[in-house]
Amino acid sequence: MTEEQLVLVERDGRVGVVLMNRPKQLNALSDELTAAVVTALEELDADSEIRSIVLGGGERAFAAGADIQELAASTPIALSESRHIERWDAIRNLRTPLVAAVSGYCLGGGCELAMTCDLIVASETARFGQPEINLGILPGAGGTQRLTRAVGKAIAMDMILTGRLLSAREALQHGLVARVVAREAWLVEAKRVAGEIAAKSPIGARLAADAIDQAFEAPLSVGLAYERRNFALARASEDADEGLRAFVEKRAPDYKGS
């Protein structure tokens, strides 16, 4: 493992793993690191063997935010022209379920990146925050929107206006993370959760996550219609035939992703 590799990529069966690797800067999301993360994720997403992906950092930090040195050197025009924020949309558009594995600091753009994933598995050491207010700015990659949808207005206001960090337990209590795991098990557990997802029908998992995302985009009646359509689509898959038949035949299903 060399420090020059900004991201470390591995394949563990049907699970792809992307680890940000800029430890000296606590994985501050420089333009270069963000681009490398997106490239690695898109490569795994295009691989039909891969059915779920873990995105993580190191033990001390998932990511401590946008790179403040870069931000300090940037201009408003450069920022608005930059593809940096668009890259978050590229992550949102991945089709493979994405599990964030968070240990240590998960701040600013790091927290926004984790919230872009489908779900978050957190070490008990994790600390979540949007401390941009301490720099005279505010979250700029979805924090005011996704955090508010996840934890509600009261906690989002508190975190974003005071810079307060949430512990992993608080993040669980407020609905920001799905699971909190022992400090030494953060990556293993995230891979295990991703492995569970990878064992399901990829079509079913994708359509389910897609329908859940609609809950944040559409009014209830539209979301319900969307869900019904995804349900019918999933039912039309061979994987659905296999899953239903396997239940009746009392055996484990073997999903082909078709």
Ligand code: CAA
């Ligand atoms: N950008 C660039 N470098 C960073 C960084 C960041 N976001 N966070 C940490 N670093 C660097 C530090 O400068 C330091 O580098 P040097 O050793 O070269 O001095 C190194 O990482 C280690 O950091 P600290 O010495 O500060 O470590 P600590 O344990 O004392 O503190 C910390 C850890 C509380 C996370 C602290 O580093 C910190 O507050 N970081 C900034 C967090 C932040 O404000 N994030 C929001 C950024 S703005 C943003 O993200 C905008 C957006 O919405 C898109």
